Amino acid sequence: MSEFSAPKGIPDYFPPASADFLAVRNALTDAAYRAGYGHIELPIFEETALFARGVGESTDVVSKEMYTFADRGGRTVTLRPEGTAGVMRAVIQHGLDRGQLPVKLCYSGPFFRYERPQAGRYRQLQQVGVEAIGVDDPALDAEVIAIADEGYKRLGLTGYRLDLTSLGDDTCRPQYRERLQEFLLGLDLDEPTRERARINPLRVLDDKRPEVREATADAPLMLDHLSDSAKDHFEQVKGHLDRLGVDYVVNPRLVRGLDYYTKTTFEFVHDGLGAQSGIGGGGRYDGLMKQIGGKQELSGIGFGIGVDRTVLALEAEGVSVAGVGRVDVFGVPMGAAAKAELVALAGELRAAGVKVDLAYGDRALKGAMKAADRSGARLALVLGDRELDERTIEIKDLTNGDQHKVPLDAALAEIRSRLGI
Structure with missing residues (x-):
């Protein structure tokens, strides 16, 4: 044992x-x-203040879950807990907001x-995220949601649902x-929950404890108190999603765990x-840029999708997806x-776009064929002295x-034809 x-x-991720993944x-x-959407690579760690101000001091992420430490220069830095603030x-920093809007970016990696x-x-x-920054357009909100939905569908995932709401805007x-805070502070809540109600009452609605959910069952809901502009925005988002077939x-009652969300908010x-049922989600964040020091006040919309959770969801449905590392031919x-x-x-097959592996190490036929089966390949190519004398090769599906058997000089064309390449 190591x-x-x-x-x-x-977790480690290793073949198969x-x-x-x-x-x-x-x-x-x-x-x-x-x-x-263009690709962006983000630092693994940032100044702690970026997340404290951007994500919200009252969130569990900032108050309980961040990996924060002092570097050798005495600066306090934090391993990134999410992607939006860093984007x-x-x-x-790089003035992307002074170019064509919206700025559309995609990223992936560990958090x-x-x-x-x-x-x-x-x-x-592990997450995949997208952000579209600089335009407040309900059609853009629908596009972001539809991108996530398309990704799930292309993987063959079917047993999920999309929860959707609006968290309003500055006009409502x-x-x-105030109304929600008044309601919550009138309840018999424990002191930490009451403190949360004072700082950010919406976060209390996100509490998963049964006793808190029961106590807040009659809490006023944001959807019932939307301004006309926020209500119109939400209706347009729903209309676009309907036309996109999402x-x-x-x-x-949907409340995301980060403070910066406004208007459109969603979760898959x-x-x-079981308990960890969320596989991805996001929303609009209209005040975030100003909050972290931007000179403009540009709105944005984005999502973060859990790669780990999506893999588990596929396993729960019994869906297997062919990934990188699985070969076509062995x-x-x-x-x-x-x-x-x-x-x-x-070498010829790989140059033609076929994924190929070989049985190395002079294995016996039985052991080599077991390796072929374990590889997940569709075709096995068996070649011995008899086939060499005949200038043929055996192709096994x-x-x-x-x-x-096919002629050796016709093997490349035959294999490509079998694989539809």
């Missing part, structure tokens, strides 16, 4: 499971790239939160906040995951001369067991 192991709550990440980012910082590890909840979580949210459920939920050479021939053929 002397070292991964830190608690931080890593193939599904990469397939999920690629499907989600590809959906964004097809909609004109907005980059947009401001860090100190939580109690359990299935679907890790201390290093302050009044609603199904949704209006959930008036998969009930097959070569089985019997002898040194056959190996030399198959090495050359593998590993999905149904059919096999036959």
